[in-house]
Amino acid sequence: MAAATFIEYSKGTQFVSTHIYGSWWFCMLWGALAIGTITYIIKMRMHSATLLLLHTSFIVILTGALITHLFAIKGLVHIRKGITTNQYIVNNGKEIKTLPFNIRLNNFNIIYNNGTSAPKDYISYITITDDKQSKDGYISINNIFTYNFVRLYQTSYDDDGNGTYLTINSDPYGIAISYTGYALLFFSLIWLLIDPNGSYRKLLKSPLLKKGMLCIMFLCGFSSVTQAASTLPDISANKFGKLDIMYNNRICPIQTFAIDFTEKLYGSSSYNDYSAEQVLTGFIFWNDEWKNEPIIKIKDNTLRKYFGLPKYISINQLFDKNLGGYILGPAVQEYYQGNHDKLHKAIIEIDDKVQLIMSLRHGEPFKIFPYGKGDNIIWYSPKAQVPKSMDTDKAMFVKNIFTLLNQSAHSGNYNQFNSLIAKIRIYQEQNGGNTLPSVTQVIAxxxxxxxxxxxxxxxxxxxxxxxxxxxxxxxxxxxxxxxxxxxxxxxxxxxxxxxxxxxxxxxxxxxxxxxxxxxxxxxxxxxxxxxxxxxxxxxxxxxxxxxxxxxxxxxxxxxxxxxxxxxMDPQITPIMPVxxxxxxxxxxxxxxxxxxxxxxxxxxxxxxxxxxxxxxxxxxxxxxxxxxxxxxxxxxxxxxxxxxxxxxxxxxxxxxxxxxxxxxxxxxxxxxxxxxxxxxxxxxxxxxxxxxxxxxxxxxxxxxxxxxxxxxxxxxxxxxxxxxxxxxx
Known part of the structure; x- marks a missing residue:
């Protein structure tokens, strides 16, 4: 099994599924292990009911697995809305088989997490028909639809939302036997710990414990860079950081985005004496100055030597007119043409940081303006095309508020800046609806x-x-x-x-x-x-x-x-529906x-x-x-x-x-x-x-x-x- 995992890494999942895990000789190895276990238990005259039950559970599980391997029906059904089919695909699309009933897709619906594009669930509404009856039902993630021992699972869907992929599985005997084995295993493993005559209870009765020898033996002993770039003062930056933003398909404080932004560039949640919010707002409102700050960390030594760069560079150091502009440009193209060696991977990592900074100029990340009703609230950035249904006052507010913030920041009128932040907060509270995080979530x-x-x-x-x-x-x-x-x-x-x-x-x-x-x-x-x-x-x-x-x-x-x-600390995001x-x-x-x-x-x-x-x-x-x-x-x-x-x-x-x-x-x-x-x-x-x-x-x-x-x-x-x-x- 260990060898198979490494073979899979080089040969692919399909290869090991066919030539190892699904092969006759691999099944024979498990069979030999089962037979050897039974023979050995008989030879040793095992009398412990717990141990007999434990080992029997593995025999039952292997029997269920064998029946599943030999007789289970598995495949994939693809249906478009309004279409009826009785066909399913097996062997990675190489073979088409027929179901004993028809499936019609009446509707398909994707439920999203409030205010985001992150799917929460996928639901297929279907009708099953055969010669005897018709039955309506629905299939969603973690909700199986069963008909005549055939189970249907929600697997995927078409990009246009008008089609669905359903996995079918029919294995009534293999699953029943396997689940029986699981139940026996769970019971025996728990009983192993509480059996008065078992090995574990005998350990707890050891003289070493009674005499307290362990406690006696181990007593117990134990047991600088000059700040040059302009930025907001702390108070204003903090207020900006407490506004909500749609980031990573959830609504959270801008502070979270600012920390991720700074850590991605610099490798730390702060830069010199600047907070993450000050770094972010520095790039937003004083972009030309911050493009000279050596905030981009280059971790790869090979990349530094290749381009003659220090460990920390400014974004301007990556642009040289004498070298044709963006010095990483040719290498980035080589990466996307297939050159994925260590150097080019390191270059792409730096290019990602550059693109992140560039995206701020276009306002792409700042989806801070919610608009809509009920469960259909969408968050927009200041430069996004807002819906025509948005009234004029709101549309003008969304379009112009960052211009006013920029003017206040550059003129040093931070009272006005803070007042504008408060207006954005009021807008969010009035239009965010059920997409806004609770006060408890924000504080947390x-x-x-x-x-x-x-x-x-x-x-x-x-x-x-x-x-x-x-x-x-x-x-x-x-x-x-x-x-x-x-x-x-x-x-x-x-x-x-x-x-x-x-x-x-x-x-x-x-x-x-x-x-x-x-x-x-x-x-x-x-x-x-x-x-x-x-x-x-x-x-x-x-x-x-x-x-x-x-x-x-x-x-x-x-x-x-x-x-x-x-x-490893990842951004907190909505989890996958499954x-x-x-x-x-x-x-x-x-x-x-x-x-x-x-x-x-x-x-x-x-x-x-x-x-x-x-x-x-x-x-x-x-x-x-x-x-x-x-x-x-x-x-x-x-x-x-x-x-x-x-x-x-x-x-x-x-x-x-x-x-x-x-x-x-x-x-x-x-x-x-x-x-x-x-x-x-x-x-x-x-x-x-x-x-x-x-x-x-x-x-x-x-x-x-x-x-x-x-x-x-x-x-x-x-x-x-x-x-x-x-x-x-």
């Missing part, structure tokens, strides 16, 4: 823009993680211990962790309020969620395992650092919970290996290191069992969501494949009766440390290298 967004949560918290958490880790290693390798210092570090650590957790929770709440969706729709948000879960588990289990505070600081700091370094499902929230939350727990087993293993090497170098007694490795072994196993239960449940909840949304519960997308690989890879270490080598704490820790590479590949490798439907980098 302005607060979120002001505080760089991830940047601050990663520095705090990583610093505290290394301080507590070094002190804990010192405690475990030192004869003398100062209890007073230990208490200070312990209490300080838990207080800082709690404050960090509260701050991250506040950040998540703000994003939730702003977007009106649970913040888990992209790479940045899932990184924050992962860090949140790590800190939550660390705080919950701190009273039993003091070492978890250190682990929590390190791993949450790592996840926050990755989001900061990668500059993502508006409660199953998505459950799926992502449980998966992130599992990854958080597995990341803590990685820190357990890494700490154990560091302690082992340290003790070997110092020639300490073997008993000491054995006790320490055993304690970390116990802690890691206590984390691993719920992590595996969460991962298994999360993967197959995702499969149910996919089946409801797309009509296919498993598509062999690289993220799905690597999640399954991670699940299987970590499951190996739980089979200590079959693989007694993992009864040794040392070998167990080596394995779990290496296993963390599976998570890194699943989360980062797929996102940034392999791609696929789940690539939300």
């Amino acid at each position: 967004e302005l607060t979120y823009n002001r505080i760089p949560f991830a940047n601050i918290l990663f520095m705090i958490n990583i610093t505290m993680g290394f301080i507590t880790l070094l002190y804990s290693i010192y405690r475990l390798t030192s004869i003398k211990n100062n209890r007073h210092i230990t208490k200070i570090i312990s209490y300080t650590s838990i207080i800082i962790m709690l404050l960090s957790f509260i701050a991250l929770t506040y950040c998540e709440i703000l994003r939730w309020i702003i977007s009106k969706n649970i913040p888990m729709a992209n790479g940045y948000e899932t990184m924050l969620l992962l860090a949140w879960f790590v800190m939550l588990f660390s705080l919950i289990f701190y009273h039993r395992f003091k070492i978890l505070i250190t682990f929590g600081f390190l791993m949450s700091g790592f996840f926050l650092l990755v989001s900061h370094i990668g500059q 993502l508006s499902s409660p199953l998505l929230s459950i799926h992502v939350s449980i998966i992130m919970m599992s990854f958080a727990l597995l990341s803590l087993t990685f820190i357990c293993g890494l700490t154990a290996l560091i302690l082992y090497v340290t003790h070997r170098i110092k020639h300490d007694e073997k008993t000491i290191i054995d006790n320490q490795l055993s304690s970390l072994y116990l802690l890691s196993k206590i984390l691993l069992y719920p992590a595996m239960s969460a991962l298994g449940i999360g993967i197959f909840v995702g499969a149910i969501w996919a089946n409801i949304s797309w009509g296919q519960y498993w598509s062999w997308d690289p993220k799905e494949v690597w999640a399954l690989i991670t699940f299987m890879f970590y499951a190996i270490v739980l089979h200590k009766k079959s693989l007694p080598v993992f009864n040794s704490p040392l070998y167990y820790h080596i394995y779990t440390t290496v296993a963390f590479a599976m998570i890194l590949m699943t989360y980062f490798g797929v996102n940034y290298f392999l791609g696929g439907m789940h690539s939300y980098a």
Whole structure:
């Protein structure tokens, strides 16, 4: 499976679907695994009802998958409004087949998020007819229409809005069997944790826990450039920044656009002593002066050397009459003609920044004037062609207000400027209707823009993680211990962790309020969620395992650092219609919970290996290191069992969501494949009766440390290298 994901990267999805995932020999491999499992269970005379049920669930799931593979009917129907058809397309358009009924498209409707062009849902209104009856219905995202065991899903639509694409799927037996397997799996994974006679409950009864050895062992230690360009004063710039704008298909404060604008140019949310709003308004009202400001950051060394440019340049440095005008022009043309090497990609990145600045001169981004009624309100820029139905006074206001703002700014009459801003605000409130964000949303967004949560918290958490880790290693390798210092570090650590957790929770709440969706729709948000879960588990289990505070600081700091370094923080936008499902929230939350727990087993293993090497170098007694490795072994196993239960449940909840949304519960997308690989890879270490080598704490820790590479590949490798439907980098 791992090899197939890399083959897909080079050969394409269709190749691996046909020659690997859909091949007879791949099905035979799964069949051999199932037969081997049954044979081995019989040979070992497995008596545990929980384990029998768990392994049986996989056999049932594989049986359902085989029936789906052999007998399921899948295809695509394209219908135009008013047309009736009974044909569907299979094999990527290579074959046409006939349905046992007719489908007529009566109407098609796209529902947009208020005041934007971002689709919220697509709805096809249809009539099904056969020899016996006629039935009306509708199909939308996450709403399936079923007729005689054939399910129809809303997939896409024609650009003119007069046609629709529907996915059809008929698989009554395969899905029923697969869902039965999922139910057995969910039950057995949960029962695995609560079974009084199970392995997990035996771990919790360990003498190490009863004697409080873990708490004793890890006590606890743990736990300038001169400002030349003109701009608005702070007060006026702030007032301008609080006006609403339609940006990224949602209505938000101009401040958000200003921050994104400045960060894209300069790599920071401010420039020298100028705020983002001052930078933006500087380019709007004093464009000629700001074109001389060295605000464009060139990150690529090759590009800088090629053109002889410094790291920060002004837009005017990119225009030279002696070189024919725009010096990047020829290279930009070469890029669009097919030259996509590293240099040309870097040039396009700079060209995007230039085009962004140029667009301000035409007023294209400033859609700040709403007009319309009810759900048909559209936001216009000052230079846009307004509807003829707009009354003369409003049209003149829209057309001339920026000219008046420009005159006020240049004359230094900021009282008049502020008065004009107030008039724009009144216009927005009178004409924005239900497209305007609530007061709570505006306050949340302005607060979120002001505080760089991830940047601050990663520095705090990583610093505290290394301080507590070094002190804990010192405690475990030192004869003398100062209890007073230990208490200070312990209490300080838990207080800082709690404050960090509260701050991250506040950040998540703000994003939730702003977007009106649970913040888990992209790479940045899932990184924050992962860090949140790590800190939550660390705080919950701190009273039993003091070492978890250190682990929590390190791993949450790592996840926050990755989001900061990668500059992953995306603009908040309306989510795709297919993502508006409660199953998505459950799926992502449980998966992130599992990854958080597995990341803590990685820190357990890494700490154990560091302690082992340290003790070997110092020639300490073997008993000491054995006790320490055993304690970390116990802690890691206590984390691993719920992590595996969460991962298994999360993967197959995702499969149910996919089946409801797309009509296919498993598509062999690289993220799905690597999640399954991670699940299987970590499951190996739980089979200590079959693989007694993992009864040794040392070998167990080596394995779990290496296993963390599976998570890194699943989360980062797929996102940034392999791609696929789940690539939300």
